[in-house]
Amino acid sequence: MKSSESNTSKYSFEIGPIRPPNEGGESSLLIRPTRNCSWNRCAFCPYYDGKKFRIRDVEDIKKDIDAVERIKEMLKENSDAIGKVPFDCRSVVSGWMQSGEKTAFLQDSNSLIMPTEELIDLLEYLVETFPSLERITSYARSDAVLKKEMEELEKIRSAGLKRLHIGLESGDDNVLKSINKGVTSEEHIRAGKKAMKAGFEVSEYVMPGLGGDKFSREHALNTAKVLNQIDPDYIRVRPLSVYPNTELYQKIERDDFQLNSILDRLREVKIIVENLEVSSNLCFDHSWNSWRDRDGNLLFDMDYEGYRLPEKKDHILQRVKEGLEINE
Ligand code: SF4
Numbered sequence: 001m002k003s004s005e006s007n008t009s010k011y012s013f014e015i016g017p018i019r020p021p022n023e024g025g026e027s028s029l030l031i032r033p034t035r036n037c038s039w040n041r042c043a044f045c046p047y048y049d050g051k052k053f054r055i056r057d058v059e060d061i062k063k064d065i066d067a068v069e070r071i072k073e074m075l076k077e078n079s080d081a082i083g084k085v086p087f088d089c090r091s092v093v094s095g096w097m098q099s100g101e102k103t104a105f106l107q108d109s110n111s112l113i114m115p116t117e118e119l120i121d122l123l124e125y126l127v128e129t130f131p132s133l134e135r136i137t138s139y140a141r142s143d144a145v146l147k148k149e150m151e152e153l154e155k156i157r158s159a160g161l162k163r164l165h166i167g168l169e170s171g172d173d174n175v176l177k178s179i180n181k182g183v184t185s186e187e188h189i190r191a192g193k194k195a196m197k198a199g200f201e202v203s204e205y206v207m208p209g210l211g212g213d214k215f216s217r218e219h220a221l222n223t224a225k226v227l228n229q230i231d232p233d234y235i236r237v238r239p240l241s242v243y244p245n246t247e248l249y250q251k252i253e254r255d256d257f258q259l260n261s262i263l264d265r266l267r268e269v270k271i272i273v274e275n276l277e278v279s280s281n282l283c284f285d286h287s288w289n290s291w292r293d294r295d296g297n298l299l300f301d302m303d304y305e306g307y308r309l310p311e312k313k314d315h316i317l318q319r320v321k322e323g324l325e326i327n328e
Contacts, residue, residue, distance in 0.1 A: 017048075020139075021304070023105040027099035028105040030104075031064060031126065037053055039109075039141060040053065041182060043246060044240060062122065068130075071090065103137070104137075105137050106136065111161075112138065112140040112144040123156070123161055135163065136160050137161070139167070142187055143182065143187065145166070146187060146191050166188075166203065167205045168223070185225075188226055192204060193229065196231070204235055208237065209260055209268070210240050211268075224276050227272075231279060240265070241288050266324060273316050285306065287302075292323070293319065
């Protein structure tokens with residue numbers, strides 16, 4: 001999605017570059033309390049290359065919320081002035097209205113890094129302005145979760161932030177170190193458990209292929225172990241995709257990282273699922289999960305709610321088996 005950075009006015013609001021697929025599919029309202037990434041060092045990540053992180057002023061974010069309300073009224077009244085609204089802002093608001101105005105996503109990559117009082121102030125303003133909102137979600141880094149006191153997390157949750165999307169990527173410390181995640185497996189576990197205890201729905205992202213050839217098996221096994229400790233609401237599978245503007249790309253060029261095949265990544269999914277002991281929804285809700293079955297159909301549903309574990313474990317493993325057989 002195109003970014004409208006620094007382009008706010010009476011008729012526009014800022015929109016960052018990414019949001020989770022389900023927030024797009026459910027046409028969530030996009031509000032941008034922070035710009036870019038507070039960490040910006042993960043070796044595989046192409047999104048905020050060279051862009052400076054900033055926590056925006058709460059009054060500016062509130063002006064964005066006011067602009068959304070204004071655009072909403074203009075769309076309802078079919079006002080001629082709607083022509084003054086940038087296309088991306090208009091399409092976010094109209095999609096959100098058509099979906100019942102139920103969900104909102106806070107961009108960019110780590111809203112939880114905001115001072116607690118400011119985040120609560122903005123959440124309360126958002127909920128007060130749009131009482132129809134049933135779910136507000138955000139990306140969060142594990143280290144940002146750990147930096148908040150439990151009481152702060154509970155207050156943020158009570159103010160309306162319901163779900164945290166956390167990039168676990170791997171449960172293996174060698175892999176986490178090699179990709180500069182800036183968080184250890186033990187910190188991921190503590191953060192995930194803490195967020196769950198504070199009442200958030202937790203969505204953890206895992207990345208088959210991130211260990212390359214070298215750490216493939218350990219990556220899968222230790223990822224399952226960490227997920228078992230957290231037992232999150234959602235586990236979302238995002239196989240590695242390499243972008244040219246990343247450190248990982250340069251490592252591959254220098255022969256410092258050996259990519260494994262998409263079949264090896266499916267074997268990693270097999271190891272993860274075999275070793276999971278969780279009550280979570282396992283989701284393949286991204287086009288990078290492109291494995292096919294013998295009829296040429298996608299191996300896994302891309303449904304945002306995914307497969308319920310443990311109930312669907314045998315079914316998923318059966319699909320993995322089919323995917324491995326036809327490709328081998
Ligand atoms: S924390 Fe997220 S957004 Fe930031 S560099 Fe890492 S993967 Fe990218």
